[in-house]
Amino acid sequence: MSLPLPVLINAVATALAGEVAPALQQLGQPAAPDANYAGGTAATAAMILMLAAAQAAHGPAREDAAIAAARPLLGDAAASRDARHAALGAALATGDRAALALLIAEAEAAYLALGLPAPVPVD
Amino acid sequence: MRRRALRGCSILPAEALARFLSGHWGEPVSIAGLKRFHGGSARQTYRFDATGASGRREALVLRRDPPSSLIETDRWREYRAIQGFAGSAVPVPEPLFCDAGPGSFESPGFLMREVAGGQAAGLLDPQAYGEHGAAVGQQFFTALGHIHAADPASAGLAAPAGHPALARLAHWQAAFAADQFRPEPVLDAAMAWLAANPPPPPPRISIVHGDYRSGNFLHDGAGRLLAILDWEMVHAGDAHEDLAWACDPLWSHFSGLAGGMLPLAAAVAAWEAASGLALNPQAWAWWRIMAQVQGLVIWISAAREIIDGRSHDPVLMFAGTIPYRFHSLTLARALEGL
Numbered sequence: 001m002s003l004p005l006p007v008l009i010n011a012v013a014t015a016l017a018g019e020v021a022p023a024l025q026q027l028g029q030p031a032a033p034d035a036n037y038a039g040g041t042a043a044t045a046a047m048i049l050m051l052a053a054a055q056a057a058h059g060p061a062r063e064d065a066a067i068a069a070a071r072p073l074l075g076d077a078a079a080s081r082d083a084r085h086a087a088l089g090a091a092l093a094t095g096d097r098a099a100l101a102l103l104i105a106e107a108e109a110a111y112l113a114l115g116l117p118a119p120v121p122v123d
Numbered sequence: 124m125r126r127r128a129l130r131g132c133s134i135l136p137a138e139a140l141a142r143f144l145s146g147h148w149g150e151p152v153s154i155a156g157l158k159r160f161h162g163g164s165a166r167q168t169y170r171f172d173a174t175g176a177s178g179r180r181e182a183l184v185l186r187r188d189p190p191s192s193l194i195e196t197d198r199w200r201e202y203r204a205i206q207g208f209a210g211s212a213v214p215v216p217e218p219l220f221c222d223a224g225p226g227s228f229e230s231p232g233f234l235m236r237e238v239a240g241g242q243a244a245g246l247l248d249p250q251a252y253g254e255h256g257a258a259v260g261q262q263f264f265t266a267l268g269h270i271h272a273a274d275p276a277s278a279g280l281a282a283p284a285g286h287p288a289l290a291r292l293a294h295w296q297a298a299f300a301a302d303q304f305r306p307e308p309v310l311d312a313a314m315a316w317l318a319a320n321p322p323p324p325p326p327r328i329s330i331v332h333g334d335y336r337s338g339n340f341l342h343d344g345a346g347r348l349l350a351i352l353d354w355e356m357v358h359a360g361d362a363h364e365d366l367a368w369a370c371d372p373l374w375s376h377f378s379g380l381a382g383g384m385l386p387l388a389a390a391v392a393a394w395e396a397a398s399g400l401a402l403n404p405q406a407w408a409w410w411r412i413m414a415q416v417q418g419l420v421i422w423i424s425a426a427r428e429i430i431d432g433r434s435h436d437p438v439l440m441f442a443g444t445i446p447y448r449f450h451s452l453t454l455a456r457a458l459e460g461l
Contacts, residue, residue, distance in 0.1 A: 040161020044437035051444055082305050089308025092458075093315070100458055103309055107452040114445060116247070119372050119453050120379040122387050 051114065058113050066106050073098055135159075135169055135187070135229065143227045144173050147220065151176045161438075166355060170237055182239065184216065187232025198223045198231040200279065204330065204357040205235070207278040212269045212397075214350045238350045241341025244376070244383070246446070251337060251376045251383050255346035260384025261393050262348035263340065267365055268397025270351075271329040275359035282328045287360040288409060291417075292317050299420045302427040309455045310423075313416050316461050322363070322406035329362040329398075336374040337382040362400055366391070367410035373418060373449050412461075415454040422447035 063081065070078035070088070077087040091099035111119075137154040144152040157171040166186050174180045188198070202221040209215055221233035244251035252259050275282065283290040296314060299307075333356025341349040368374075369382055370390060376383035381390035391402050426443025428434040 037159040037161050041437055044161070044441055048437050048440045048444070085306035085308050089306055089311055092308050092312050099308075100312075100455070104452075104455045104459070107309070107448070107455045111448045111452045114448060116445070117249075117377040119449055120375060120377050122370050122372050122375050122379055122381050 054113055054115065062109050062113060065109065066102075069105060070102050073102065135167065135185070137171070139229055140171060140173070140185070144175075148173075148175050148179065150179075167232075182237040183219070184235045184237050185228060185232055186235070187228045188230040198233060200357060201354045202233045204278045204280075204332075204354045207273070207330075208270070208351075211273075213266045213273075214348055215354075216350050216352070238341050240343050241349045242344055243341055243352070244338050246338060246373075247376075249376055249378075252342070253344075255342070255344070256380065256384040257389075258346035259342050259348055260380070260382055260390060263382060263384060264369070264390045264393035265397045266348065266351060267332070267335055267369060268394040268400075270332055270335075271362035271365070271394075271398040271400060273330050275328055275330045278330055278357070280330060280357070280359040282359050286321060286324060287328065288322050288324075288364075288406075288413070289318070291360060291364060291413065295413075295417050295420045298424060302420070302424040304423070304427055304430060307419070307423065309451060309458065310416060310419050312458055313412055313454055316458070317409065317413060317416065320409065322361075322409035323403060325361040325363065325403075325406070326400065328359050329400075331358050331360040331362065331364050333357050333365070335365045335369045336371070337369075337376065337384070338374065361406065361410070362398060363403065363406045363410040364413070366394055366402075367407065367414040368417070371411070371414045371418065372453060373446055412454070412457055415450045415457065418446060418450040419454060422450065 066081075066084065067078050070084050073091070074084060074087045077083045085103075088099045088103055092103070135157075137157050140157070141152050141154045144154075152173050152175050155172045155174065157169060160168040160170070167189055169185045169187075170182065171185070172180065172182050186201075198221060202218055205215045205218045209218055216235035216238050219234040219236060220227075222228060223231050225231065292314065299310065299314075332351070332354060334353050335351070339353040340351045343349055370387060372379075374382055381387045384390075385393070395401055422442050425439040426447065428436075428439050429443060
């Protein structure tokens with residue numbers, strides 16, 4: 001992809017919102033109550049498809065990185081998302097800051113994969 | 124909260140509206156321009172033009188539950204809240220008729236007059252209010268203060284039993300317990316901290332809108348706030364709840380401004396002036412964490428609807444992905460400072 005993901009998503013969403021609803025109306029449903037709804041739904045669906053494609057492309061590498069980072073602390077429990085998070089949760093409940101650091105790193109990587117601007121504190 | 128049934132075709136036919144309004148107006152009514160708004164998965168929202176045989180013509184909005192919904196709702200509570208603020212300093216759509224049963228609209232719902240020319244911000248819109256952000260924000264946070272200055276009894280809202288903050292925590296803990304589908308250690312840790320560090324009780328119980336944020340109001344695109352929408356989560360409680368939710372970074376359009384409109388200090392000042400309340404720093408810190416917890420539970424519940432096949436609405440897929448990851452990150456970072 002040569003364009004940033006948000007740009008692509010916006011382009012697809014805009015195109016669908018502008019095209020799908022009018023197309024439905026031209027197909028003989030000018031009074032269909034969900035013609036407008038279909039346009040919005042299609043736009044959101046397109047965004048989800050884009051996210052899914054990004055997830056498919058980068059998710060496995062992200063998971064491998066999370067496993068590698070957690071293995072020194074958790075051993076084999078690091079190998080799957082649910083087992084890893086259960087173990088990190090147990091460690092976090094005891095005040096383990098290393099567990100929190102791993103969870104933050106995972107959350108950062110997952111958010112970064114969305115291709116959106118970083119959260120900006122309101123303070 | 125009970126589970127919703129799988130929804131089938133749930134389009135409201137124009138004939139049903141014409142039949143209802145003909146009886147309500149006492150004359151034959153025709154319906155034109157019926158369209159359903161995208162989003163707002165808990166409710167269906169339609170707009171349409173009704174024209175009576177006498178020439179009477181009104182642009183109306185209907186909000187109703189999906190016909191197959193089994194979710195427990197209190198349509199009257201939402202409607203009464205809107206009614207209570209109609210004609211006040213809090214702009215709301217003009218409420219017209221409510222039926223808490225399925226008789227009028229095939230499921231519980233209510234009619235309002237359409238707010239002409241209104242537009243609402245999208246979550247990912249980086250320039251949601253353009254050059255009018257400060258003006259709209261001043262009105263937005265002032266209106267919030269006016270809501271919090273009102274008597275909950277006027278909207279028929281009972282005060283929460285016990286500590287209002289812990290009551291809300293219990294509410295979201297129960298929702299999380301019902302919808303959790305995988306380990307959520309950050310959420311668990313945040314809930315444990317909230318339970319162990321309750322804020323001071325508020326000086327008075329307020330009407331809490333429950334979902335007061337950018338995107339849940341209409342503005343005219345030229346700096347004027349037109350109507351506060353989406354009162355379906357209204358309840359009585361601590362005013363800090365609304366303020367913290369409205370100022371959560373998720374609703375800031377990546378700007379660092381409260382609601383994407385005002386610097387935080389200005390937003391708080393507008394709210395304090397209109398509400399007569401003073402921000403309590405301890406309560407504020409607690410409710411800011413709580414806002415992220417509430418968000419995460421909502422996004423997890425949305426994802427659960429999809430996972431369990433009860434809904435195929437992409438809006439819920441969106442909620443379970445983008446806002447989920449946003450709050451997973453901000454809440455994890457917030458834990459560092461606790």
